[in-house]
Each structure stands twice: as structure tokens, then as C-alpha cells.
Amino acid sequence: MKVEELQHEGLKKWIQEAVALMQPEDVYVCDGSQQEYDAMIKKLVDSGMATPLNPQKRPGCYLFRSDPSDVARVENRTYIASKSQDDAGPTNNWLDPVELKKTMTDLYRGCMKGRHMYVIPFSMGPVGSNIAKIGVEITDSEYVVVNMHIMTRVGKKVLDVLGKNGEYVPCLHSVGKPLAAGESDNGKWPCAPLEKKYISHFPETREIWSYGSGYGGNALLGKKCLALRIASVIARDEGWLAEHMLILKITNPAGKSKYICAAFPSACGKTNLAMLVPTIPGWKVETVGDDIAWMKFGKDGRLYAINPEAGFFGVAPGTNMQSNPNAMRSIEKNTIFTNVGMTEDKDVWWEGIGYDAPGKLIDWKGNEWVQDKNNKAQEPAAHPNARFTAPARQCPVMAPEWEDPNGVPVDAILFGGRRPSIVPLVHEAKNWVHGVFMGSIVGSEITTAALDLKAGTIRRDPFAMLPFCGYHMGDYFKHWINIGKKTTEDKLPKIFFVNWFRKTADGKWLWPGYGENSRVLAWIFERCDGTGKAVDTPIGYMPTIDAIQRPEGVSEADMKELLAVDIEGWKKEIADIRENHYPKFGSKLPKELWDELDAIEKRLQK
Ligand code: GTP
Ligand code: SPV
Ligand code: MN
Secondary structure (H helix, E strand, O other), X not given: OOHHHOOOHHHHHXXXXXXXXXXXXXXXXXXXXXXXXXXXHHHHHHOOOEEEOOOXXXXXXXXXXXXXXXXXXXXXXXXXXXXXHHHHOOOXXXXXXXXXXXXXXXXXXXXXXXXXXXXXXXXXXXXXXXXXXXXXXXXXXXXXXXXXXXXXXXXXXXXXXXXXXXXXXXXXXXXXXOOOOOOOOOOOOXXXXXXXXXXXXXXXXXXXXXXXXXXXXXXXXXXXXXXXXXXXXXXXXXXXXXXXXXXXXXXXXOOOEEEEEEEOOOOOOHHHHHOOOOOOXXXXXXXXXXXXXXXXXXXXXXXXXEOOOOEEEEEXXXXXXXXXXXXXXXXXXXXXXXXOEEEOOOOEEOOOOOOOOOOOEEOOOOOEEOOXXXXXXXXXXXXXXXXXXXXXXXXXXXXXXXXXXXXXXXXXXXXXXXXXXXXXXXXXXXXXXXXXXXXXXXXXXXXXXXXOOOOOOEEEOHHHOOOOOOOOHHHHHHHHHHHHHOOOHHHOOEEEEEOOOXXXXXXXXXXXXXXXHHHHHHHHHHHHOOOOOEEEEOOEEEEXXXXXXXXXXXXXXXXXXXXXXXXXXXXXXXXXXXXXXXHHHHHHOOHHHHHHHHHHXXXXXO
């Protein structure tokens, strides 16, 4: 489609300005069709950027290898450029919006020379639904176009909804590597060096400007940039919640269903929990979303959640037929793989896929790779943050209502993270504010989902939103408390804290995780139903030792450890929150949360 054909004058003007600034060879407006997807893929294959995978084993699948410097989000180059620094708060990188726009305009000048410009109209949420938000991404990356096709709803139907003067979030993106006349990428992933990368958000004007990275959340701007950082600001203003949460439906043997949202930091198990195959007979879990939830109040005073996305951008390593068969089935066809290993017959392989590498591989850097199981220090064949992009509709356990524009009523909200010690398998908040307290203290061992952090150390990641909250986190905590005041306690979701990642002294998992997590979900279901057995402890309600059936391989002693309150450990935890975590938020830390901290400390001292 041509720019001249657009009905929306504002949109046309914005595109024309971008063209004048970025100077692409030509401009193409995406219509979201299959032909368009196929043509884009062909271009990517012809240029050597994409490798078609084995058409028998992986029909419609393609492999990309990114630049080794461009393999994950870059938190230290991600900015919340609100007018006042205080509005961005202590947890976000801030730059003055006027200064930042100046810097980035200079970078954008001529940045698309030798490249095509694509205009991607997309909807987060079902097209036309009154909770959906429209964005338009301008990009010079075909990789972004095909990924956006899968991750969002793209094209003509979005433009129809937008009409002549509809609202949209403008999302500017360039890989930041102009080409000289006659020059091509030669199959090499284009991006800019780290110090030139900017992933910028302008919350007041609701704009996104991204430069220099082609990877994941840095470049697919509907996801973390729009659906979380910008949407969290809109949600604050409008009285709803935009969260880094999976949404699942769980049905008990009697056929009764409940909906659960769960916030875990990046690479801490959302996709896996969302698609879980229960190990307990008679229970069923279905998927509504695996990464982002938008929650709004219904007329009945309950919170309803929608998944604004249309696909999964999931972590490949560790995904296998045992751990997540539904993800494995979702990625059998029509899937884009980024930074995984490739076998000689052009299938994919990664660490933790469930079987040894079948012969020689090409690793994610494009080099020959032979598995050496005796060499513990061998570099992996797949990058630890290697990902698959797959259409949600391919997941065999999508809940039929996953695209319901009204969303699903939320019965429970879970928080969690990777905590090798102290935090038990599950505990339940006494009330909403106690639950907000739980969300505010989420901590997790750092994973490889962000480039610039030291994997393995524990950092606080409140509500799993540390890298995704578009405003002052103290105000965000307050917003959560206020949400609780908009309805009655009985209509609010119950809040729980889970931890699948306890380890033994010799570093083994204390809890088998994955499908076995269904045992904990069943208890949560029962608690919401008013039946599950619990004891009152200083940190909240916990299952009695017999309330959760013990999985095979977990001894009675293990179970006791998983469900014990580590009083001394929690005292240290509380002290750390008091001395290091909460003070960061200064006067914006809601008094209610200090009160919760005092109360829990008192209970621990008894
Ligand atoms: P993002 O897409 O980055 O937001 O990640 P996510 O939260 O969806 O995490 P995902 O489900 O992709 O899991 C990340 C890693 O954690 C994978 O390597 C999984 O194999 C591993 N994992 C997930 N669930 C469990 C579990 O219950 N126990 C253990 N031990 N590992 C798990
Ligand atoms: C995450 O890091 O939480 C992701 C991947 O889901 S990305 O889209 O790159 O943010
Ligand atoms: Mn995520």
C-alpha cells in the first residue's frame, strides 16, 4: 500500500516527516496479508538474512542469527523521557525529552539510506475492541515486519478502525545502519554499536523512538514499549493495570474454571506456566496469554484481563517435550527462530531441547559446533536468550475465549521469581494491600533476558515490572493500592507468591517445577473457591503439609522445607527491604507499604 492511499492526514504527515528525516529508498505501508508476509520472508531469504528450515520437519520456519552485540533488551540504553526526572523515578534511566529528541533526530537523519521504510499499523488487543490500543511502527527492518505480523494484529483492518483521525501511538524504529550506494548487509544482522542504541519513551506525548537495535523488545515496539511502558502510564491515568503477566485458565475435575494472572521477571517461567500440562489427574490448564495482561474493571466490579498480543516471543533453551510440550507443538510450523542452533538437516536445536545434538551443528554465531559433553565450559550452541516467534493460535491449548474483547475475570494474581532460598513454594496474602506489598518486594536471580546485567545475582524486580514501568515506581505502587479501593475485597483477585526455584545446598532443584506446578495451582484454585486448607503464618497463609500432594521424587523432608517459614531468612529479607529497597522510592513509597513491612516484622519477632 502507498502512503498517498492513507485516509488519516495526521498519520500521513508523520510518515512524510519521517521520510524526509530518514531518507529511505522507498516507503511501503503494510496491509498484514499473507502475501506480504511471504514476500518479506523471500526478501530476507534472498538477502541471506534468513535461513529456511527443513520444510518437512519445520514447514514455514526460518532461522535468524543476530549480531552478537544485539541479543537481548538493553536496559542501560532504555529511557523514560518524561518532562520531569521525578516522574521517571529512581528505577528508570531518564533523559530530558527535548535533549533526547535532539540527539536521536541527529541519529535518525539519513539513517534509512539504502533501505526500505515499512509502516506497520498494528493493534494490541482484538481489532476494534474498546480495550485495544493502536500503534503504528515505522521501521527499516524486514525482520521486525515479519515478527510484528506474528506478535500483533497488523494491517488494513487496523487502518479502518483508525479512520480519518483515530488515536495511535507513533513508534519510530531504525536499526541504525544506513547503507552506502550499492552496499548491502550481505546477510549480516544490521544494528548500531551499544553507545548509539536508544530505546526511548515519551510518556506525556505517548511516543516511542527506538534506534540501533533489531532485537526483540528493543525493536518489536508493540510489546514492552507500547503494551507495558506507555500502556502503564495510560493505565495509571485511566484507572486500570498494564502488567508483565501471563494469563491462564484452570479447570478442576468437576469442570469449574478460574483465571489466574502471574507476574514473574523475564525468563522466570511465564510462558511455561501459561501452557502447563497438569500432572494431577482431571485438571486442565489453557492459555490466554504468556507475557502481558491488561486488566480493567467490568461492570460487576471484578477485574477482567486481556492478552494484547497475538503471538509468543518465547525463550527457546530449556523448552522441550517434557517441560513444555504445548510450546513445542506451537513452534512446529510458521515460526521464526532467532539465535538457536541448526542441525545438518536444517532443524533447530538448543540446550535443554531434551536430546543430544544430532551431529554437527551451526551455532547461533554461525560457526560449526560439535557437542562436547565432557567440556562443562563449552559455549552453548543456542544463545541463552534465543527465542521463537510463533502465532498464539498454533498453541494447542489456547483457551477458546483468548480473543474475547471483554477479557476474562481474574480470580488470582501470582507473583514470583527465582529465589534459591528463603521464599517458600507458595504463600497467600492476607488482603489486597498485603498482596501489593508482596508484589513490591519481588526479587529474582538475574537471567540473560537483558544484555547488561550480571546473571546469577539477586535483584529486586517489583511486580516483574522494573524494566517496564513507564513512570515513578512509588506512584505505581500507589496506583495498585488505589485499584484495590475501587471495588470490594471479595471481588478483587486473591494474591499469592510462588517460588519454583528453591535449591538444595548442593545446587539441585528442590521442586521439580513445570507440570508439577499444577499442584500449587490446584491449591490456589481451592483457596479462591474457599476450600483449600491453610495455616496462618507471619508471612501470610500457607498450605498445610497435606494440602499439596507431594510429587514423585520430592521427599517429605523436602516438602517440609519448601513449605517452611524461614524466620531468620525472612528477618534478613525484611531488613534488606527496609535498608536498601524501600528507601529508593523516597516519599513516594506509600505509607501502607511501610505499615505492611512493620507488621510483618512484628509478626516475625513473635
Ligand atoms: P520472558 O519471555 O523473558 O518474559 O520469560 P518467561 O517468564 O516467559 O520465562 P519462560 O517460561 O520462557 O522460562 C524461562 C526459563 O525458565 C526456561 O529456560 C525454562 O525452562 C525455565 N523454567 C520455566 N518454568 C520452570 C520451573 O517451573 N522450574 C524450573 N526449574 N525452571 C523453569
Ligand atoms: C522479556 O524480556 O521479558 C521478554 C522478551 O519477554 S522481550 O520481548 O525482548 O522483552
Ligand atoms: Mn517478558
